[in-house]
Amino acid sequence: MTVYEQVGGEPFFVALVDRFYQGVEEDPLLKPMYPEDDMEGARRRLHLFLMQYWGGPGTYSEERGHPRLRARHMPFPIGQDARDAWMKHMSRSLAETEAPEEAKQIMLNYFEQVATFMMNR
Ligand code: HEM
Numbered sequence: 001m002t003v004y005e006q007v008g009g010e011p012f013f014v015a016l017v018d019r020f021y022q023g024v025e026e027d028p029l030l031k032p033m034y035p036e037d038d039m040e041g042a043r044r045r046l047h048l049f050l051m052q053y054w055g056g057p058g059t060y061s062e063e064r065g066h067p068r069l070r071a072r073h074m075p076f077p078i079g080q081d082a083r084d085a086w087m088k089h090m091s092r093s094l095a096e097t098e099a100p101e102e103a104k105q106i107m108l109n110y111f112e113q114v115a116t117f118m119m120n121r
Helices: 010-025 036-053 059-064 069-073 080-095 101-117
Strands: none
Touching: 010 036, 010 080, 036 059, 069 101, 080 101
């Protein structure tokens, strides 16, 4: 069973990303990095990416091509502080979901690793 199936499919990722962005919207360090006039698009890109990564439909790659995540994050100043802020909002959002503990732990480990990999300052 994929993580996508374990957590109940697309609605899980929509809710995870919605709650995550509520945190970002209130974060003085992160908020200015995100496109004020396209928060809906930002939400959609993250939700589609995560859904695809964990075994769901490949809509992200159809719309965006190869993720190239590190390259796409280069324009944003991501030091330890931004990385930790991003993780704080994502782990809070994840903790509030009803996903099975095992799936939560797998996702948390993945986020920790990728967030560290995104650091570019
Ligand atoms: C480490 C702290 C991070 C910061 C400060 C950060 C910040 C950002 C910003 C400002 C954007 C542009 C929003 C948009 O218009 O789409 C973005 C895009 C994105 N981020 Fe992050 N991010 C971080 C970590 C991560 C991690 C850990 C992941 C995945 C596990 C991730 C996945 C994505 C994806 C999929 C996009 C959209 C890429 C695209 O198709 O253009 N980010 N991020």
